[in-house]
Amino acid sequence: MSTIVCTFDELAPNSATRFVVNGSPVAVVRLGDDVYAIGDTCSHAEVSLSEGEVWTDEKSLECWKHGSRFDLVTGEPITLPATQPVPVFVARVVNGNVEIDVELAGGVK
Numbered sequence: 001m002s003t004i005v006c007t008f009d010e011l012a013p014n015s016a017t018r019f020v021v022n023g024s025p026v027a028v029v030r031l032g033d034d035v036y037a038i039g040d041t042c043s044h045a046e047v048s049l050s051e052g053e054v055w056t057d058e059k060s061l062e063c064w065k066h067g068s069r070f071d072l073v074t075g076e077p078i079t080l081p082a083t084q085p086v087p088v089f090v091a092r093v094v095n096g097n098v099e100i101d102v103e104l105a106g107g108v109k
């Protein structure tokens, strides 16, 4: 079952926004006309990834604390110090609304 978190227009381009979906913190990223959703808690420490910077070219989100960048498609860390992936969630835009499927999460959490 998917959950509507906001409208697509409410997401700032090329940045991340934190939502809690069914109790899970999720970082929702708008890149161009696409949306991505990964677990919001860095796998290195208890830090909110949505407060970090989006790297548009490599489709990643950088943790502001120590600089690990997480792939928005796979959830895998691209750079150290994090070594474990964060969950990846299905995200889509339907009728202008952003829907997230937390139940269909990939990744490890």
Ligand code: FES
Residues within 6 Å of the ligand: 042, 043, 044, 045, 046, 047, 063, 064, 065, 066, 067, 068, 080, 081, 082
């Ligand atoms: S807390 Fe995110 S890289 Fe260390």
